Amino acid sequence: MNRCRVLGFFSTLVLLSSLAIQSTNAATSSNFVDAQIAAATAAKNRGDLARALALWRTVLSFDAENQAAKAAVNELEASSTNAAKGAYRRGAAAYKRGDNRSGDRWMLEALALNPSFEQALERLRRSSSDTSHTKQGEKITVAYENLASNAEEEEAASRSFLADMQALYSAGKYRDLLEASEDAPASAATDMKTLVHNSHLALAVQAAKRKDTETQIGHLEDAADTTVKSKASLQAHIKRLGTEVGSQAYKDGLALMKTDLDEAITSLEKAVRYMPDNLSAKEKLDQAQTLQRNLKRIRKN
Amino acid sequence: MKNVVRLNSRLGYLLVCITIFLGGCATGTKTPATLADMKVVSSDEHFTIVELKRGQSIASLAEVFLGSAEEQWQIQEVNANENPGTGDLVAVPNTPVNASGIYHRSYRTLPILCYHQFTTTDSPAHKLELRAKDFEAQLRYLRDNEYQILSFAEAAEVMRGDRAMPKKGVVLTIDDGYDSVYDVAWPLLKKYKAKATLFIYSDFIGGGAALTWAELKEMGDSGLIEVESHGKSHASLAPLPEDKSEAGYKTRLAAELSASEAAFMARLGRPPAYLSYPYGNSSRIVADMLKDSGYGLAATVTRGANASFVDPFLLHRTMIYDDHQLDDFARFLSTSRSRPRP
Numbered sequence: 001m002n003r004c005r006v007l008g009f010f011s012t013l014v015l016l017s018s019l020a021i022q023s024t025n026a027a028t029s030s031n032f033v034d035a036q037i038a039a040a041t042a043a044k045n046r047g048d049l050a051r052a053l054a055l056w057r058t059v060l061s062f063d064a065e066n067q068a069a070k071a072a073v074n075e076l077e078a079s080s081t082n083a084a085k086g087a088y089r090r091g092a093a094a095y096k097r098g099d100n101r102s103g104d105r106w107m108l109e110a111l112a113l114n115p116s117f118e119q120a121l122e123r124l125r126r127s128s129s130d131t132s133h134t135k136q137g138e139k140i141t142v143a144y145e146n147l148a149s150n151a152e153e154e155e156a157a158s159r160s161f162l163a164d165m166q167a168l169y170s171a172g173k174y175r176d177l178l179e180a181s182e183d184a185p186a187s188a189a190t191d192m193k194t195l196v197h198n199s200h201l202a203l204a205v206q207a208a209k210r211k212d213t214e215t216q217i218g219h220l221e222d223a224a225d226t227t228v229k230s231k232a233s234l235q236a237h238i239k240r241l242g243t244e245v246g247s248q249a250y251k252d253g254l255a256l257m258k259t260d261l262d263e264a265i266t267s268l269e270k271a272v273r274y275m276p277d278n279l280s281a282k283e284k285l286d287q288a289q290t291l292q293r294n295l296k297r298i299r300k301n
Numbered sequence: 302m303k304n305v306v307r308l309n310s311r312l313g314y315l316l317v318c319i320t321i322f323l324g325g326c327a328t329g330t331k332t333p334a335t336l337a338d339m340k341v342v343s344s345d346e347h348f349t350i351v352e353l354k355r356g357q358s359i360a361s362l363a364e365v366f367l368g369s370a371e372e373q374w375q376i377q378e379v380n381a382n383e384n385p386g387t388g389d390l391v392a393v394p395n396t397p398v399n400a401s402g403i404y405h406r407s408y409r410t411l412p413i414l415c416y417h418q419f420t421t422t423d424s425p426a427h428k429l430e431l432r433a434k435d436f437e438a439q440l441r442y443l444r445d446n447e448y449q450i451l452s453f454a455e456a457a458e459v460m461r462g463d464r465a466m467p468k469k470g471v472v473l474t475i476d477d478g479y480d481s482v483y484d485v486a487w488p489l490l491k492k493y494k495a496k497a498t499l500f501i502y503s504d505f506i507g508g509g510a511a512l513t514w515a516e517l518k519e520m521g522d523s524g525l526i527e528v529e530s531h532g533k534s535h536a537s538l539a540p541l542p543e544d545k546s547e548a549g550y551k552t553r554l555a556a557e558l559s560a561s562e563a564a565f566m567a568r569l570g571r572p573p574a575y576l577s578y579p580y581g582n583s584s585r586i587v588a589d590m591l592k593d594s595g596y597g598l599a600a601t602v603t604r605g606a607n608a609s610f611v612d613p614f615l616l617h618r619t620m621i622y623d624d625h626q627l628d629d630f631a632r633f634l635s636t637s638r639s640r641p642r643p
Contacts, residue, residue: 028352032382032390039381048405054379058392061348090643105643111403112640121401121462121610129612136583136601136615140539143582148542 033059033066040072049080049113084114091123100127158187165195174199197226213245217274246274250281257288261295264288334361348379348392355387366393371449374468401609402466407637409466410606411451411459414633415577415618416475419485428622433485435623439630440493443471448634453498453527453575457597460613469636473497474600474618476531476577478505483516490525500531500577500600503564514568521569530573533560539582547586554587558594575599577618588614606635 040055053076059069091106104127110120161184168177177199184192204219217238224234253267268285275281339362340352351362359380363373376393377383385391402409417429419436443450449467451459456472458464473490475482478501490497499520505511520526532538536557544550562572574597578587581602591599591614598613605617619633 028388028390032350035381036392043405046405050399051405054398055381057347058350058379061345061392062343062350062390064343064345087643102643105641108403108408108640109643111401112405115399115401115403124610125612128608128610129615132603132612132615133585133588135603136539140537140582140584143537143580144540144542151542 029062033062037068044076049076049083050115052076053080080113084110084117084120087113088117088120088123091120095123095127100131103127154185154187158185161185161188162191162195165192169195169199172202174203193226197223200226213241217241217245242274246271246278246281249274250278250284253281253284253288257284261288261292265292334365336365339365342390344395346395348394351391351393353385353387353389353391357387359383359385359391362391362393371447371467372465375465397465400462400465403609403640405640407640408608409468409637410608410635411456411466411470411472412606412634412636413456413472413474413600413616413618415600415602415620416473416486417477418479419481421485425623428624429620430481431621431623433489435625436486437489437492438627439621440489440495442627442630443495443634444493450496452496453529453598456616457575457613459609460598460607460611460616462609466609467636469634471634471636474500474577476500477502477535478512478517478531480510480512480516483512483520487520487526491523494525496525496527498527498529498575500529500575502531502533502535502579503561504534506564506568518569527575528565528569528573529575529577530558530561530565531577532579533557533564535579537580537582538578538587539580539584540586551586551590554590558590578602581618583615588612606638608638 036055036059040052040059043049043055044052053073056069056072056076059066060073063069087106087110091103091110094100094103094106104124107120107124107127110117111124114120165177165180165184168174168180177195181192181196200219200223204216204223207213207216207219220234220238220241224231224238227234249267249270253264253271256264256267265285265288268281268288271278271281272285334357338354338357340354342350342352344350349366351366353362359373359376360370363376364370367373367375375397376391379392379394379398382389382391416431416436418426418431419433420426420430421433423432425432447469449470451467451470451472453472453474455464459466459470473495475486475497476499478499482499486497489495499512499517501512501517506517507513517528521528534557536553538554538557540547540550541553544553565571565573572595574595576591576596576598577600583599583601588599596614598616600616600618602620603615603617604619606619607617611617621630621633625633
């Protein structure tokens with residue numbers, strides 16, 4: 001008997017629990033639907049048809065047979081589509097009369113009503129693109145004009161500079177030209193190279209006439225630095241002249257070894273400078289320098 | 302008496318079982334939710350209706366159904382109850398309800414920020430060089446304010462309409478390819494798990510103050526960093542006086558782009574997919590050329606955020622300078638604009 005009462009008690013408990021669970025499910029469903037409908041109604045009342053439609057659709061997703069939801073979705077689809085199309089037409093007309101600002105606003109209105117209105121999005125995108133390109137165009141036009149204006153100024157300055165340099169060259173003022181070439185504008189660099197090269201050649205010729213071979217070599221070396229075409233022949237000429245100067249310096253050095261060691265070393269250094277491959281000159285220079293060191297040591301003691 | 306004792310012990314045993322059962326229910330599941338864990342009540346082409354089980358939330362629904370907890374705003378937008386609890390029904394959108402982000406009162410925008418160099422010192426060399434502590438403060442701000450940091454590839458999905466314009470999104474970009482990106486910015490980006498897109502010009506890489514290709518590859522392979530093009534020589538991609546003609550301009554553009562692409566193929570094994578214009582300068586010709594060459598997006602340095610209808614080859618970006626304070630930074634993160642009425 002007691003066993004039966006206990007079993008009965010627990011059966012009742014289970015039955016009541018299952019009833020409670022069913023009640024919760026029904027309440028939950030009702031809460032969801034009611035809340036979604038309330039939100040949808042509020043959205044519609046403030047004109048937010050797209051949100052209202054989305055919220056009504058959630059009710060239909062939950063209960064495909066909900067008649068109120070079916071009716072609301074149908075009505076909202078129709079009204080938002082029509083309103084969006086109307087907005088689109090107004091926008092298109094605004095663009096046509098050149099009022100892009102108004103056109104954009106109508107397209108935004110169309111998309112707010114119907115977020116998947118592809119045509120409106122595309123038209124809005126085109127308008128935005130045109131505006132952006134126009135602004136870019138304005139920006140780069142200013143930049144372009146500045147660059148072009150700078151380029152023109154540079155070119156004018158370059159032409160004027162080259163004219164002055166040409167005048168110096170024609171007047172035989174080669175040293176003045178070489179000094180002024182330090183300030184040549186970048187745009188005149190190519191033309192200046194030729195003038196500088198020719199000036200050095202001219203000065204080398206002048207040095208040769210007064211038999212100043214070392215100065216001649218210096219100018220020929222500078223001329224070689226400013227050319228590619230005649231570089232090899234100039235370098236060959238420089239080497240020949242260098243050998244002449246070096247050989248003379250070597251002879252002078254040998255002659256001075258017994259009478260003036262310091263001057264001998266100076267001459268032999270010159271010989272080595274102009275004939276870097278000449279072993280005899282190097283050996284003689286070493287000898288002279290060793291002798292000089294020894295003499296200095298002796299004098300100290 | 303014996304019967305009473307037997308009954309009491311059986312009752313006690315039953316009570317213990319019930320207690321254990323209820324205790325088990327109370328603790329809930331601790332492993333990440335999967336689709337199998339979801340209680341789907343119904344579904345159609347538009348929405349899936351889910352009943353929240355114990356331990357689940359909108360964030361976990363977003364994780365399972367939308368791919369990321371960061372997308373939970375999409376669920377909140379279509380539910381009257383934005384904070385449902387256990388047993389409540391929640392509608393989950395099966396496709397973006399409003400991919401363009403244009404709403405009744407406002408439209409969403411996506412800000413793109415543009416950085417250049419970084420320093421650990423307190424004395425930046427110039428205004429494009431940002432102090433590490435300021436960069437970290439900015440990353441922390443984004444994290445604390447729950448911004449969704451998108452890659453350029455994700456931004457491309459948004460601009461194509463394949464992904465909803467995020468409620469609070471931002472894109473981080475870094476131009477040129479200075480070595481301070483690897484030394485200073487990269488550790489911070491990793492710390493905050495922040496994605497960023499590097500726009501490098503190929504002539505610069507491997508040079509004195511620049512990143513190396515190895516460093517770019519390392520960062521690119523991490524999944525956090527995208528490496529994309531800023532051209533070959535950083536020459537403006539707008540018409541220049543030395544172009545002399547449209548044909549000359551196009552020839553120069555083709556050379557710039559193809560050299561950059563060749564460097565990417567040789568060093569990274571793939572061509573660039575996106576580009577940022579040197580100096581932010583563009584033209585219709587170069588935008589068309591990029592489109593025809595298969596680029597997905599291109600960015601200027603025109604300040605402002607990007608609506609879904611912005612020209613994808615003229616994206617706006619806001620430069621971040623050293624003298625910007627955190628409140629300036631916050632203002633640059635505009636993710637919404639009021640919709641002007643006709």
